[in-house]
Amino acid sequence: MPPARSWRTYPQGYMLEAARCKKCGKTFFPPRLVCNKCQGREFERFNMQRTGKVVTHTVIRTPSDEFSGEAPFAVGVIEMDDGPRLTSQIVDVSFDEVKIGMPVKLEFRRLSSEGDAGIINYGHKAVPART
């Protein structure tokens, strides 16, 4: 991946930077330029709380080449407590324990690396939130 392609999303990858529409209040991760609910164009940026819950999930057993060393792994759609939904791996938990509605929190982890000399992609992975 060209370095600039990962560099320009550092604020989202590192701080979970999101945006809230000033007109209707809908929240977006990553931030957008236009609200898809009200067409508003003014937003306030904020860093999301790291907590959310699992909306749906699966276990990837046949991955793309980039993830061939890591399968099987669990992936899910997470609804953040601040509103936006996102896709994330779900780790540090057995596959049987991953359920719809399960509380999770996002941790900063390595996502993938591109060979020995390639750049390493960092981002979030979800772990069970012990309540």
Place this chain on the structure above:
Amino acid sequence: MRDVAVIGVGMQKWGELWAKSTRDIFVESALLAMDDAGVDTLGAMYVGSMAPGLFADQEHLGSVMADYLGQKLIPSTRVESACASGGLAFRLACMDVASGMHDVVLAGGVEKMTDIGGGDATHALASAADMKWEAVHGVTFPGLYAMMAVAHMAKYGTTREQLAHVAVKNHYNGSMNSRAQFPMKITVEGVINSVKVADPLNILDCSPITDGAAAAIVVPADMVKDFKKAGVKVIGTGHATDTIALHDREDLTTLAAVSASAEQAYKMSGKGPRDLDFVEVHDCFTIAEIIVSESLGLFERGKGGPAAEAGDTGLEGRTPINPSGGLKSKGHPVGATGVAQIVEITEQLRGEAGKRQIKNARVALAQNMGGSGGSSVVHILEVM
């Protein structure tokens, strides 16, 4: 706008066609369609192809295919809407003829997917999803549809067996289609015990990687009498988009772009779900056929699974789905799939479908999906 009709269709056998190039595959099917119509020159053409650059190291297919089809200097447009590229090429051909711009227009689709390895193909297909916010986490296309399946099972009680019935039915239909890539019959137990891909989907829930093409010739409806064979009228068309990322949709158990594109086609044609004698839909995965059957209004929400299990979608059922064998058995060369649906419908409505012929079929619908439902194209066709 002028009424339009399909006057010729063509499709070669699909599979792993290692001896043939992208352009060979396309031109062979295009010539079959042109011969079926009885034409040797075109006013314009549209070529549906999702990712020829990633799959076969060649872009600019509009020029490549017009050149190799021997059509000098005509307007030829490559169309891309992921796995709905073929359906969209057909729609644009219909709009071209309807506008009065051209009289004889070819809609084709092609994909040559087996030159690269399985992992690379998985990556190329993933580019129909949100590469930056979905694929970067390792989620694959089967993974996205598996997550829809998990949500649908939780909300409606759809079962693992019901998913399997979709695959069994489509392979049964495909066993009567000489152009299908995998015409073998399978069983419910066979599907459930096949290799796991993305839970709960197994390999026999997934459409395959395929090389193939398909083509159709579109003309003004009032010109059909000048041709040797029967025309099939295009009475409705629809196209809609939805969020690129699955996670941005409020309801993961339905496909809003499918419903929206169908509504447009229903309104234009004056037909509804109950008027359809059969449908060809985008069963890229078994769960997709179930959700699409609900989103088209063929069955109530949550009833698509029980309908599949009860045989309501079989050749003799209330609303036959995918008499061709669908993507599952026939194969899924992504850019060609939407045009192949038009090929099947045209042959069925002309009474040319052989052993899988649906008796007295007069009205049928085709639904072609891009990605995880980021786009959908629907057409309704009727006997003239």
